[in-house]
Amino acid sequence: MAGAVVAEHATLGVGIGWRPEIDLTVERLPGIDFVEVIAENVHPDRLPESLRVLRARGVPVIPHGVGLGIGGAEPPDPRRLAHLADCARALEAPLVSEHLAFVRAGGMEAGHLLPVPRTRQALSVIAENVRRAQEALPVPLALENVAALFGWPEDEMTEAAFLGELVEMTGVGLLVDVANLYTNQVNLGLSATAALDGLPLAELAYVHVAGGHSRDGLWHDTHTAHVPDDVLEILSELCARVDPPGVLLEWDDDYPSDGALEGEMARIRGAMASRA
Template identity: 75%
Template sequence: MAGEPAGSRLGVGIGWRPELDLTIERMAGVDFLEVVAENVRPARLPESLRLLRARGLPVVPHGVGLGVGGAEPPGPARLAHLAACAQALGSPLVSEHLAFVRGGGLEAGHLLPVPRTREALDVVTANVRMAQDALPVPLALENVAALFGWPDDELTEAEFLAELVERTGVLLLVDVANLYANQVNLGLEAVAALDALPLERLAYVHVAGGYERHGVWHDTHTTSVPEAMLDLLTELCARVEPPGVLLEWDDHYPSDAALAEELARVRSAMAGTAADGTGTAGTTPGERR
């Protein structure tokens, strides 16, 4: 197993959304929260977040628009907003995506993969260092789900992230759902990525549901987490004890009981057991149904 993870101990959490505020407030077994940074104003936090913070639940601001993967440096206003969110929420860290989101004044409207070249790595390194200097807490970067790969890639995703970590000391937010998506869509073996990633720098983990259509996996965060992704979580936990694991759910919200069951499934996968208590450690992702 890898060495002691670098992030704060968080536990099992869920992404806070306005549609889930009452559900989360009355749900047992939620240890921490994540909130989309662009959806909150630090000076006027939602009452639900203030209540949950008062109960002692850590809240991590999760950015979607910083664009550290672009050729342009991160915008000062976006960095200031992330910093203000972290301060207002008393957050232990901030997370963002290793993604391209804009260029030349145009917004991509999606978290696009970064060309994994040495030249791009130099640019991303400079952008990450700039972000780290502007933030009052550590930064964690998330691997993204891709529908395509760049033709001139020189490094695997894991190699790119590993070298970025070595250069900057940035933490990792490993999204096992995105690893699964890239396995389906690009043929990038998810378990091999886990073996190559510097998991000693792990901050926390994402899990989420989606659906496959015509051979393409769509990471929608709108369905129950597939068993294949929970198997990947078990594989990750066999390599390192994650500081935290967080469930994302962004639309078509289920009942309180269904969400509680999803969190129970996450805990079982972390322990290497199925929901019925039988062991699952060592299975191949996708082998159980």
């Protein structure tokens, strides 16, 4: 039933973000248990052949939205919700994921996944937006924590506490991006360990891992590089607290060799096993 709350999330394993530039690589990489595709880049009635091949093998494919703007003051766009729902049906997806982010207002696009104001008033609005999305989707929804460029001065809660209350109010699942936790730790001084201690990990749907670059003392979560050991350490800390249903590597540009990607997957598995 659309919008249903599930007590247990599907077991996914270890996966990678599917991108058109590495479609054949993803198909031939050993040990890929699931993939994720950017929903805005998929036409449900014209799925790429590579995704059809993966689905025929029984590999789950998760549509991952970047433009819904569920953290805004306005209700989610029905057309965007319909697209996510159509993607989920076409891909026979176990769930859909999106970001807890503010992306537009008054028809103007922010061009970035901006943090939401963590206030009681914002929580009430966002909870209603989540419920609308759940009602429109044929599968469960999971929301991802973002890498914040700044914090709102009126914030009343930590991100972990805000997400915890949102999960309790709506039953929405949680997509924890440990690279985003690392980014916020480096750039804003927010402890990744403290975030893990506060997040509702019992509702974890899956995890993101990615690399980036340091520039002028700031960490840029670019998804274009080797995953730092510090990010894998946060993944290990998460695995010491909960057995994640799935862990997925994001890589969005400057793609390395098949062997390098296979090596990254092995490092992720090693980090998971070190605290399991």
